[in-house]
Amino acid sequence: MKLGKAEFSCPLANANLTTRFGVYSFVCIGIMTAALWYIVSKDLTKDMLDREWETTAKIVRAEVKWHMTPEDFKAEDLGAVAPKFEELLRQLVIMPDIVRIKAYNRQGTIIWSDEKRLVGSSFADNDELKEAFGGTVVVDLSPIDKGENVYERGSFQGLVELYVPIFSGDKKEVIGVIETYKAVDDFFKDIKRARAKVLIVALGGGLLLYLALFAIVRQASRKISEQQANLLKMQSELVASQRMAAVGETTAAVAHGIGNPLSSIRATAQLSMLDCGSQNGHDLAEKMQSNLQNIIHQVDRVQGRMRELLNFAKPLEPHPSLVDLNSLLREQIETLRSRFGDAGVSCHLRLDEKIPKARVDPNHLEQALSGLLSNALEATPRGGSVTVSTGVSAPSGQARRVNISIEDSGEGIPKENRERVFEPFFTTKPHGTGVGLSLTKKFIERNGGMLSISDGSSGGTRVEVAIPLA
Numbered sequence: 001m002k003l004g005k006a007e008f009s010c011p012l013a014n015a016n017l018t019t020r021f022g023v024y025s026f027v028c029i030g031i032m033t034a035a036l037w038y039i040v041s042k043d044l045t046k047d048m049l050d051r052e053w054e055t056t057a058k059i060v061r062a063e064v065k066w067h068m069t070p071e072d073f074k075a076e077d078l079g080a081v082a083p084k085f086e087e088l089l090r091q092l093v094i095m096p097d098i099v100r101i102k103a104y105n106r107q108g109t110i111i112w113s114d115e116k117r118l119v120g121s122s123f124a125d126n127d128e129l130k131e132a133f134g135g136t137v138v139v140d141l142s143p144i145d146k147g148e149n150v151y152e153r154g155s156f157q158g159l160v161e162l163y164v165p166i167f168s169g170d171k172k173e174v175i176g177v178i179e180t181y182k183a184v185d186d187f188f189k190d191i192k193r194a195r196a197k198v199l200i201v202a203l204g205g206g207l208l209l210y211l212a213l214f215a216i217v218r219q220a221s222r223k224i225s226e227q228q229a230n231l232l233k234m235q236s237e238l239v240a241s242q243r244m245a246a247v248g249e250t251t252a253a254v255a256h257g258i259g260n261p262l263s264s265i266r267a268t269a270q271l272s273m274l275d276c277g278s279q280n281g282h283d284l285a286e287k288m289q290s291n292l293q294n295i296i297h298q299v300d301r302v303q304g305r306m307r308e309l310l311n312f313a314k315p316l317e318p319h320p321s322l323v324d325l326n327s328l329l330r331e332q333i334e335t336l337r338s339r340f341g342d343a344g345v346s347c348h349l350r351l352d353e354k355i356p357k358a359r360v361d362p363n364h365l366e367q368a369l370s371g372l373l374s375n376a377l378e379a380t381p382r383g384g385s386v387t388v389s390t391g392v393s394a395p396s397g398q399a400r401r402v403n404i405s406i407e408d409s410g411e412g413i414p415k416e417n418r419e420r421v422f423e424p425f426f427t428t429k430p431h432g433t434g435v436g437l438s439l440t441k442k443f444i445e446r447n448g449g450m451l452s453i454s455d456g457s458s459g460g461t462r463v464e465v466a467i468p469l470a
C-alpha cells in the first residue's frame, strides 16, 4: 500500500540557526517552566492544605479531650452536656477562622451546635460525615449546599467544612464527629500568594536560562558564519592562486617564446631608423622613420604588458627596508613625465616633507604607485590634472600612518565598478590588461597597508594608500 506524502512545510525551515533556536528553545523552556510551576505549586498547595487541616484537627481533638468525656457524646439529655460544648466552642473560636461547630453522636444526630435550630436533626445523606465515622479527617471544599447547611447558606462566604472524628479513650471506636466551619478566604489568599511567588521564580529561572542559551547560540552562530566566510575567502584565494599559477606558467612560456623575437624586431627597427637617419631630407625616409618609431613604440607596449603579467603571477614576498615615499613618488612621476606631456595632463605635487620613512618593499611600492599614477593619467582628459599628496595621520585607536593620495580630474569610477576594479583582468580600456589595480592592492596589503578608492573632490577619482608606521 502506498502512503500519500503529508504536505507539511515548517514555517521556520528557511530561517537561520539563531532564529530557529530562539523559537524552539522559547517553546521548550516555556513548556518546562509551565510544567514546573504547575507541579511545584500543586504540591505546595496540597502540603499547605494538609498541614492546615491536620493542625485544626489536632487542636479540636485536644480541646475535646480536655473538656469532654466519651460519655458526653452518648448522652440522652442534650441540655445537660450543652455547657461543656459551649465551653468547647469558646475555646475553639479562639482559633482564628473557625466560625461554627456541630457535634454529631455515633448515630449521625447533631447533639450540639451553636446554631440551636439544628440540635436533634439527623443528616444520614451526608457522605463526608459517613467517611469521618470511618476514622479519617474529611475536608469538604465544595460550596456549602447540603441539607445540614440550611442556616449557613447566605450567612457565610468561603467556608470549608472539616469533619474531625473523635475516638474513644482506647482509640478503637469513633464515638462522634465534630464538624467545624472554617472561613478560609485569608488562607486561600496566602496560597495564591505562594503560587504567584513560585510562578515568578519559575518564570525568572526560565527567562534566565533562555537568555543564557540564546546568547551562547548567537555567539556560536556568529563564529560559524565567520568561519564560513573565512573558508569561502580561503577557497576563493586558493582558486585565484591556482589560476595565477596557471597564468604565470602560460605567461612565462609565451614571454619566453616571443620575448627574443620581439627584442630582435626592436633592435632591427632601431638599426633601420639609423639607416633612414643617414638619408636626411627624403620624404620616404621620414615616413619610414615614423613607421619604425611606431613599431618600436608598439613593441615597447607589448613588452610592458608582458612584464605586467609576469609580475602579476609572481609570488609576492616583501623584502622591506626603510623607504622615503616622497622620493619614490618623485622618481615615478619623473619616469612618467613624457607620458604626462604627451597626454596634455599636468601633475601637481603636494608632498609633506616631514613624513617619516616607512618600512616597505621598495620594488612593491614602486610598482604599486606606478600603476596608480598610470591609471590616473589614463583616466584624465587633455587639459586635466593629477594631484599627488602625502601626509601623516593617526586615527584614534590605530597606529600612525603615512597617507598617499592620488587624485585625478577624470570622469571617475561608476559605483557599480567600485568593487570590480580590484578583480584580476577587469578592465574598461580597449587595450587594458585589468591586472594593474588587483596587483597594486596585493602589493600594498602584503606590505601591511590599505588601499581605498573614493570620489575625487572635483568629480574624478581619489585613490588613497595608507602605510602604517611601525
Ligand SMILES: Nc1ncnc2c1ncn2[C@@H]1O[C@H](COP(=O)(O)OP(=O)(O)O)[C@@H](O)[C@H]1O
Pocket: 371, 375, 376, 379, 408, 410, 411, 412, 413, 421, 426, 427, 428, 429, 431, 432, 433, 434, 435, 436, 437, 438, 461
Ligand atoms: N583613476 C581612475 N579613474 C577611472 N577609472 C579607473 C581609475 N583607475 C582604475 N580605473 C578603472 O579600473 C579598471 C582596472 O584598472 P587596472 O586594474 O589598472 O587595469 P587597466 O588599467 O589595465 O584597465 C580600469 O579599466 C578603469 O576602468
Ligand SMILES: [Mg+2]
Pocket: 371, 374, 375, 436, 437
Ligand atoms: Mg591600469
